[in-house]
Amino acid sequence: MKLSIKTKIIIWFTVFFALMTFAIILFLNSISGTVVLSEVEENIREVTAETVQYLMILPEGPFYVYDIEDLEEDEEDYLEELEPFQYYVDNVAFVIYENGDLAYGQLPSRLTEVPDIAIQSIEYVPLETEKFIIYDVSIDSTHVLRAIQNITTSENAVSGVINQLLLITPLIILIAGLGGYLIMKTSFGPIKKLYETAEGIKNQQDYSMRVPVRKTKDEIYHLADMMNQMLESIEVSFEREKQFTSNISHELRTPLSVLRAQLEYLETKLS
Numbered sequence: 001m002k003l004s005i006k007t008k009i010i011i012w013f014t015v016f017f018a019l020m021t022f023a024i025i026l027f028l029n030s031i032s033g034t035v036v037l038s039e040v041e042e043n044i045r046e047v048t049a050e051t052v053q054y055l056m057i058l059p060e061g062p063f064y065v066y067d068i069e070d071l072e073e074d075e076e077d078y079l080e081e082l083e084p085f086q087y088y089v090d091n092v093a094f095v096i097y098e099n100g101d102l103a104y105g106q107l108p109s110r111l112t113e114v115p116d117i118a119i120q121s122i123e124y125v126p127l128e129t130e131k132f133i134i135y136d137v138s139i140d141s142t143h144v145l146r147a148i149q150n151i152t153t154s155e156n157a158v159s160g161v162i163n164q165l166l167l168i169t170p171l172i173i174l175i176a177g178l179g180g181y182l183i184m185k186t187s188f189g190p191i192k193k194l195y196e197t198a199e200g201i202k203n204q205q206d207y208s209m210r211v212p213v214r215k216t217k218d219e220i221y222h223l224a225d226m227m228n229q230m231l232e233s234i235e236v237s238f239e240r241e242k243q244f245t246s247n248i249s250h251e252l253r254t255p256l257s258v259l260r261a262q263l264e265y266l267e268t269k270l271s
Contacts, residue, residue: 005188006184006188010177010181010184013176013177013180014173014176014180017176017177018173021172025166025169028165029162032155032159032162035158036151036155039154040133040149040151040154041135043090043091043092043149044092044122044133044147044149045135047089048135048137048145051145052137052139052145055085056139057139057140057143058082061084062084062085062096063082064082064083064084065082091149091153092147092148093105093108093147093148093149094145094146094147094148095148096139096144097144098142098143107148108148111125111132111148113125114134115134117136119138120135120136120137121135121136122134123135130152131150131151132148132149132150132151134146135147187220190211190212190221190223191220191223193211193212193224194211194223194227197211197227197231201231208235210228211227211231
């Protein structure tokens, strides 16, 4: 089956858009894991750095100490105004080790085994259904702050977005195809008028017919305008030919009539 130019353009546009969309989704899927890990690592480093900046381990436990001089001057009164340590900040859970042993906080229940302390080092702990990231920083000579973040939620969120894109991609392609069809239909409308006008002139021999011209002066407008100018020239030529034929007929009619009359007269004389 021979396809029209309009159909070929629509098919090509739709297929190209679909391939481009799926290529983008595949690219996003391929880099999503790296991007998520990079974002999580940056987040856990920033949150831990902000947390450990004012963290101090006192005999009463971990507190945020913003002014060490006030603490040294009046320790008992100042302790009442200290801010207790937060064990969970921005999706990051904290525990504190003292001389290698867990002293404050509680590890997530799923983490039955954790790696040894490694200062300023990122460690990954993959489980069957979850994955954790661990980051250790020193508080003082004996205490270490361990930051723990579950990155499964972040990975699932990104996977969810990609899955949603895959679900709505057919709808997007359909809308793009319909949009392309409407554009092609509007653009090729004047060309159809050109064909209909040419067919009408052929069937009716009416050179006074003209192609409707759109207001938008695009390529189709110039083509239709040029065809109308050509039809006008042809119509003028035919009118001149008809006028010339009419004049010749009028000029020859009288002499021929006289010649015919004389021939008829001679015929009657000879007979």
